[in-house]
Amino acid sequence: MSKTRPSTEAPAKPARSRRVAGRAASAKTLEPRAPASRAERSAERRQAIIEAALDEFIARGFAATRLDDIARRAGVAKGTIYLHFKDKESMFEELVRTVIVPLVGRIHAPPQPGGTVRDAVEGVARMFIQEIASTRRGDIVRLIVAEGPRFPAIADFYYREVVSKGLAGMRALIELGIARGEIKEKGLARFPQIVVAPALIAVIWQSLFNKHAPLDAVEMLRVHLDLIFGERRTA
Amino acid sequence: MSKTRPSTEAPAKPARSRRVAGRAASAKTLEPRAPASRAERSAERRQAIIEAALDEFIARGFAATRLDDIARRAGVAKGTIYLHFKDKESMFEELVRTVIVPLVGRIHAPPQPGGTVRDAVEGVARMFIQEIASTRRGDIVRLIVAEGPRFPAIADFYYREVVSKGLAGMRALIELGIARGEIKEKGLARFPQIVVAPALIAVIWQSLFNKHAPLDAVEMLRVHLDLIFGERRTA
């Protein structure tokens, strides 16, 4: 197999000619082609670049991704990228940050006062599958695993913002579960990773082996919760 | 005829202490560049290239690794690489295969007739930590996760040779454990991944987050086994 050819599969916006630019469609609700203000259009561009870059980085990894492809996919000239990002490397870092941050907000499971701990953990698991495993964010997780060692800044950030916070939250839940007698295995509080592990496996499986053997992530997580909390009553 | 080679008056074999055992005894009496037969020397070269390439690929990933670096590290000219491998891509694939194959042999845990299932699984876990998590093979696993999507051939191979076999073996153990009453959670037989997940997490953690928060993999796996088999008797 020779070098992977440029990705033309994407709806690469035809380089819109300058004369028409003023009428370029914008995503405004009513006006299909309202000429947004400079700031607005600039923000739109930046967003388009981020989306495109994400696709390319996920598909090819950092080193093999060409800025020309990102530019084409974003419907933008290559130079424009450098108006928004310092260079390829910091673009990658900033990119991951940008996409991860909103994900962090959803991490801390709100432990409803009334419910059981199992309900809370189940909620986290459901959220994880819906929001991460079955979306592009799952690929981001894989991307971090893949490029982390070469981007210590990203690995650090990810540990600080996601891993440590997520595990801390999970540990709190586990301790509550132990206190309430829902969880028998006390050692779990020291290794919340065990509770999370199958979810991560699901993400990796998804992008590597799913075509060989589809994995029912929901069912797997259910079994895992049964393992931790004991068989669920409703069978 | 002075050697034009810059700094390598003898085929520099820098960091290659791995399999010198056989030659170690005679290393003092014989010239380092022992007059081995052509075939032997060729095989040695090939092995050196594989070792070097592995180091580089692990450190940099596929795309960012330079063949010049591999050649230098292997104490070999770049052209020599092409006497042994078709191109960079097939070198990478063949490489992973070469390193994985001996690993596969160790996968099928020998279920000792006398012991408990827990003993058997513990043996697998111990083997995993010794042979994979704490060696360079762990990095290979990460490498596969990282580059898998861009090297379907490798992902396929890995699934066929390692994942499916490993999971099948684990499933057999689980079913035995269920039959013997050692394992309560029957659903585990459908998702052997759950049993293996923490081990994989340990590998990933190792290369990404260990400097932030060292993870005691042995202890974590023990807790996980407690979770599956119930508290161990000896406490």
Next chain:
DNA sequence: TGACAATGACTGACCAGTCAGTCATATAAC
């Protein structure tokens, strides 16, 4: 000596990053 192995300078493709120039928009002046 003949056959084969090894070398490393070389080539050509490829690509990150640059920058002089363009033009739509914003602002000021009339």
Next chain:
DNA sequence: GTTATATGACTGACTGGTCAGTCATTGTCA
């Protein structure tokens, strides 16, 4: 309201460097 000027977002051809892969030459073994 209309025209003139200023701004800066955007462009894409270009540069300089890098690197996979080649091959004529050199070295080595049988």
